[in-house]
Amino acid sequence: MQFATITRILGLLIMVFSLTMIPPSIVALIYQDGGGSAFVLTFFLTIIFGFIIYFPKRRAKSELKVRDGFLVVVLFWTVLSLMGSVPFLLMNTIEMSLADSVFEAFSGLTTTGATVISGLDTLPHSILYYRQQLQWLGGMGIIVLAVAILPMLGIGGMQLYRAETPGPMKDNKLTPRIAGTAKALWYIYLGLTIACGVSYWLAGMTPFDALAHSFSTVAIGGFSPHDASIGYFDSASIELIASLFMLLSGVNFSLHFMVVRRLSLTPYFKDPEFRSYLVMLVSITLICLTVLLAYNRFDFSEGLVKSIFHTVSIATTTGFASSDFSAWPSFLPVLLILTSFAGACAASTGGGIKIIRIVLLFKQGFREIKRLVHPTGVFLIKLGKTSVSDRVVQAVWGFFATYVMLFLILMILLMANGIDQITAFSAVAACLNNLGPGLGEVAVNYSGLNDFTKYILSFAMLLGRLEIFTLLVLFTPYFWRR
Amino acid sequence: MQFATITRILGLLIMVFSLTMIPPSIVALIYQDGGGSAFVLTFFLTIIFGFIIYFPKRRAKSELKVRDGFLVVVLFWTVLSLMGSVPFLLMNTIEMSLADSVFEAFSGLTTTGATVISGLDTLPHSILYYRQQLQWLGGMGIIVLAVAILPMLGIGGMQLYRAETPGPMKDNKLTPRIAGTAKALWYIYLGLTIACGVSYWLAGMTPFDALAHSFSTVAIGGFSPHDASIGYFDSASIELIASLFMLLSGVNFSLHFMVVRRLSLTPYFKDPEFRSYLVMLVSITLICLTVLLAYNRFDFSEGLVKSIFHTVSIATTTGFASSDFSAWPSFLPVLLILTSFAGACAASTGGGIKIIRIVLLFKQGFREIKRLVHPTGVFLIKLGKTSVSDRVVQAVWGFFATYVMLFLILMILLMANGIDQITAFSAVAACLNNLGPGLGEVAVNYSGLNDFTKYILSFAMLLGRLEIFTLLVLFTPYFWRR
Ligand SMILES: [K+]
Ligand SMILES: [K+]
Numbered sequence: 028m029q030f031a032t033i034t035r036i037l038g039l040l041i042m043v044f045s046l047t048m049i050p051p052s053i054v055a056l057i058y059q060d061g062g063g064s065a066f067v068l069t070f071f072l073t074i075i076f077g078f079i080i081y082f083p084k085r086r087a088k089s090e091l092k093v094r095d096g097f098l099v100v101v102l103f104w105t106v107l108s109l110m111g112s113v114p115f116l117l118m119n120t121i122e123m124s125l126a127d128s129v130f131e132a133f134s135g136l137t138t139t140g141a142t143v144i145s146g147l148d149t150l151p152h153s154i155l156y157y158r159q160q161l162q163w164l165g166g167m168g169i170i171v172l173a174v175a176i177l178p179m180l181g182i183g184g185m186q187l188y189r190a191e192t193p194g195p196m197k198d199n200k201l202t203p204r205i206a207g208t209a210k211a212l213w214y215i216y217l218g219l220t221i222a223c224g225v226s227y228w229l230a231g232m233t234p235f236d237a238l239a240h241s242f243s244t245v246a247i248g249g250f251s252p253h254d255a256s257i258g259y260f261d262s263a264s265i266e267l268i269a270s271l272f273m274l275l276s277g278v279n280f281s282l283h284f285m286v287v288r289r290l291s292l293t294p295y296f297k298d299p300e301f302r303s304y305l306v307m308l309v310s311i312t313l314i315c316l317t318v319l320l321a322y323n324r325f326d327f328s329e330g331l332v333k334s335i336f337h338t339v340s341i342a343t344t345t346g347f348a349s350s351d352f353s354a355w356p357s358f359l360p361v362l363l364i365l366t367s368f369a370g371a372c373a374a375s376t377g378g379g380i381k382i383i384r385i386v387l388l389f390k391q392g393f394r395e396i397k398r399l400v401h402p403t404g405v406f407l408i409k410l411g412k413t414s415v416s417d418r419v420v421q422a423v424w425g426f427f428a429t430y431v432m433l434f435l436i437l438m439i440l441l442m443a444n445g446i447d448q449i450t451a452f453s454a455v456a457a458c459l460n461n462l463g464p465g466l467g468e469v470a471v472n473y474s475g476l477n478d479f480t481k482y483i484l485s486f487a488m489l490l491g492r493l494e495i496f497t498l499l500v501l502f503t504p505y506f507w508r509r
Numbered sequence: 510m511q512f513a514t515i516t517r518i519l520g521l522l523i524m525v526f527s528l529t530m531i532p533p534s535i536v537a538l539i540y541q542d543g544g545g546s547a548f549v550l551t552f553f554l555t556i557i558f559g560f561i562i563y564f565p566k567r568r569a570k571s572e573l574k575v576r577d578g579f580l581v582v583v584l585f586w587t588v589l590s591l592m593g594s595v596p597f598l599l600m601n602t603i604e605m606s607l608a609d610s611v612f613e614a615f616s617g618l619t620t621t622g623a624t625v626i627s628g629l630d631t632l633p634h635s636i637l638y639y640r641q642q643l644q645w646l647g648g649m650g651i652i653v654l655a656v657a658i659l660p661m662l663g664i665g666g667m668q669l670y671r672a673e674t675p676g677p678m679k680d681n682k683l684t685p686r687i688a689g690t691a692k693a694l695w696y697i698y699l700g701l702t703i704a705c706g707v708s709y710w711l712a713g714m715t716p717f718d719a720l721a722h723s724f725s726t727v728a729i730g731g732f733s734p735h736d737a738s739i740g741y742f743d744s745a746s747i748e749l750i751a752s753l754f755m756l757l758s759g760v761n762f763s764l765h766f767m768v769v770r771r772l773s774l775t776p777y778f779k780d781p782e783f784r785s786y787l788v789m790l791v792s793i794t795l796i797c798l799t800v801l802l803a804y805n806r807f808d809f810s811e812g813l814v815k816s817i818f819h820t821v822s823i824a825t826t827t828g829f830a831s832s833d834f835s836a837w838p839s840f841l842p843v844l845l846i847l848t849s850f851a852g853a854c855a856a857s858t859g860g861g862i863k864i865i866r867i868v869l870l871f872k873q874g875f876r877e878i879k880r881l882v883h884p885t886g887v888f889l890i891k892l893g894k895t896s897v898s899d900r901v902v903q904a905v906w907g908f909f910a911t912y913v914m915l916f917l918i919l920m921i922l923l924m925a926n927g928i929d930q931i932t933a934f935s936a937v938a939a940c941l942n943n944l945g946p947g948l949g950e951v952a953v954n955y956s957g958l959n960d961f962t963k964y965i966l967s968f969a970m971l972l973g974r975l976e977i978f979t980l981l982v983l984f985t986p987y988f989w990r991r
Contacts, residue, residue, distance in 0.1 A: 361924060392910060395665075395904055395911075396978065396985055396987065397987060398663070398904070399579075402663055421877070425873055425874050427910060428870050428874060428910075429874050431913060439843065439847075442840035442843060448931055500881050500882060505878065
């Protein structure tokens with residue numbers, strides 16, 4: 028393990044991160060909201076801390092191996108989340124404990140969007156802005172992680188997306204170096220953010236709200252400066268704009284890249300994952316609409332908008348709400364939470380298990396049935412026209428089973444802390460899938476939970492965001508053995 | 510498909526099944542309880558019905574193919590369960606609807622042990638005896654299914670146990686023909702039943718209760734002639750005897766066979782599945798004991814007995830109870846229900862996913878982690894000293910994922926019928942895992958559910974009992990294609 032180099036990189040990252048305290052300081056200046064000192068102080072603390080870590084190792088520049096990648100990724104999210112919690116601790120508008128601050132910062136940078144704060148509407152603009160920015164930065168990090176790093180590490184079958192792998196993504200050779208890839212994707216990310224923000228503004232949001240929500244929409248984050256989330260605006264057009272941009276942000280960013288480069292929409296519709304994603308969203312929307320109409324909750328047009336908006340919001344794991352879906356009739360709340368397990372497409376800003384893996388699970392399930400009927404037959408699993416290797420299929424199974432096991436263990440841990448079954452089920456699902464809102468006690472916010480539970484849930488968010496295995500390998504002695 | 514031969518076999522089976530109406534008729538005679546007419550009538554109905562089916566095809570004796578096996582097994586359980594429901598419909602002591610009767614008969618023959626009857630203690634002995642006998646017969650059927658047929662069909666990795674497969678079970682060549690296998694195993698099954706019944710009797714049960722409970726213990730069924738189940742006897746020695754025989758019945762019957770043949774216990778302790786089974790039972794018992802003591806529910810010795818008894822009862826999917834475990838503190842009820850998903854060993858009378866599959870899931874999970882750290886390494890999955898083929902590993906994954914998906918679909922279906930989340934979760938788990946009792950509304954019995962839900966749950970019991978794929982393949986067009 029290249030500890031010296033890893034330390035140097037970490038120090039650099041912290042110093043760069045300190046710069047992100049500048050925009051909220053400016054917001055504080057503009058609105059004169061008294062929130063500025065927390066950010067200025069954090070800026071100095073972080074840059075000094077980063078420098079102390081960086082300076083002794085400044086000459087360590089050995090080549091990083093794939094194995095070092097796991098450690099770098101985990102340190103990146105953990106340390107920046109901890110640094111990111113400092114402004115919450117320092118601000119003097121509302122009292123936030125250490126557990127609260129850590130939870131909120133992890134929730135921001137992992138783009139989960141669960142909050143422990145109630146009474147958002149009364150907070151200084153600078154703090155509200157800062158929360159949104161955390162999500163936007165987290166979203167940036169995820170794009171690079173998912174497109175450039177996870178395929179290299181081979182997590183849960185994501186070697187499928189290795190640029191050099193012959194496969195459905197063959198002519199999808201992104202600029203080979205991570206830096207190049209990152210730059211290209213960030214332009215798309217930035218473009219989406221601007222388009223989203225302008226649309227919100229034209230639909231009637233204030234410039235501040237438009238900016239704030241564009242950040243958390245494109246990051247599939249779900250934070251909002253309002254307790255009522257998107258419901259605050261009570262506007263069908265805003266809900267439909269949000270749906271569109273959540274849907275786009277839930278798509279594999281490499282596909283966006285190809286679409287932009289070729290100026291053609293065909294890459295979308297040729298992609299098996301994208302097609303399954305649309306089929307899932309349409310099916311769940313229709314189920315929601317049918318049940319909502321059967322129970323007379325809304326008239327048709329309002330029901331349609333609410334169904335589209337909430338399906339897209341929960342399935343992509345954004346977690347925006349425009350009505351209290353946890354009180355929707357019959358099985359809808361549980362169905363929506365379960366949908367968030369499928370999540371969005373791989374290499375998007377969304378969470379959950381990812382559509383591509385669910386598609387592979389189904390294909391393998393059918394293969395097993397075919398094998399039962401024809402035990403000697405040879406059946407290949409295909410994505411589009413390319414067959415998927417057994418190694419990838421096995422990695423996907425391993426991912427799914429481990430995901431389910433971890434979910435159950437975390438749920439039992441929460442119940443051991445006195446949380447009821449429905450709250451525990453939905454809180455763990457909402458955090459592990461980086462969704463945000465849950466059911467029961469955590470339908471609105473997470474402030475009612477005890478500190479220990481908040482730490483467990485922060486851990487769950489990190490687990491989910493890092494596709495569990497990146498974090499899990501660090502807990503095996505096997506990883507640390509030479 | 511050899512439809513004519515399958516019809517002939519089915520007719521024969523129904524005629525043989527009609528004979529099982531004789532013992533309850535005799536019980537009715539002995540106790541003069543007025544229940545006899547229902548059984549005598551069913552006897553004549555079934556034997557005539559069987560003959561009508563059998564006679565036209567009596568000369569059809571073509572060789573059955575593996576594919577026919579699926580149909581035979583499903584028809585066997587479905588038709589016999591439907592026939593088995595007739596006495597419940599005909600009896601005049603309590604009113605049972607068609608849905609109730611079907612549910613009770615499926616619950617009996619699949620050894621699930623969920624009941625829609627309350628006030629068992631007031632029913633005629635003949636009917637009580639009949640329910641227990643259904644479970645005992647179901648247990649017999651499962652042993653043959655699991656040891657002789659499933660490995661041949663290759664369901665969910667069970668080709669692992671194919672007698673001719675070189676593997677951990679190599680020197681476990683049971684008499685090659687199904688008939689021979691069945692006979693050998695039935696002697697063990699009968700021996701266990703007798704030993705269990707005599708022990709119960711010596712511990713203070715009446716001969717009727719001892720016989721009745723021995724039937725449902727060895728079948729891992731869980732039916733009892735008393736509403737209070739084993740709790741009726743309020744006896745620690747009876748609870749410990751029950752624990753011992755549930756534990757033994759949850760072991761692979763091929764292992765018992767080897768132990769008997771060699772007069773040595775080493776086959777048990779050499780078997781990786783058996784060792785994991787013990788480790789799981791001991792761990793869950795200790796967790797239960799710790800929590801029960803922490804909440805001051807019992808003193809140490811009573812807590813120990815209750816913990817052992819309920820852990821073994823739920824983990825093996827028997828479903829006996831001696832106290833209301835659904836009201837146990839903290840996460841224990843949910844933990845126990847989750848434990849029933851693991852279930853007992855393969856080729857036992859227990860339900861659930863089976864320990865061997867859980868062991869393989871864990872081993873594959875660790876292999877994925879090793880592969881992440883050393884992407885070019887070759888890692889074999891071993892059971893004991895033999896490596897398991899990738900084909901088996903894939904089949905196990907397919908089984909697990911399909912099991913989880915079906916569980917969720919059934920749970921959503923129940924919630925669509927107005928059942929609350931906790932009841933739906935536990936009712937589906939209890940039926941799919943062939944466990945019996947659940948939580949919430951179904952903690953004691955299933956009488957409060959509507960008819961449609963009872964049919965869904967009967968289907969779930971059959972799904973679980975036939976290791977889901979046996980039933981599932983019949984729903985694919987692929988199966989029926991020539
Ligand atoms: K989110
Ligand atoms: K049972």
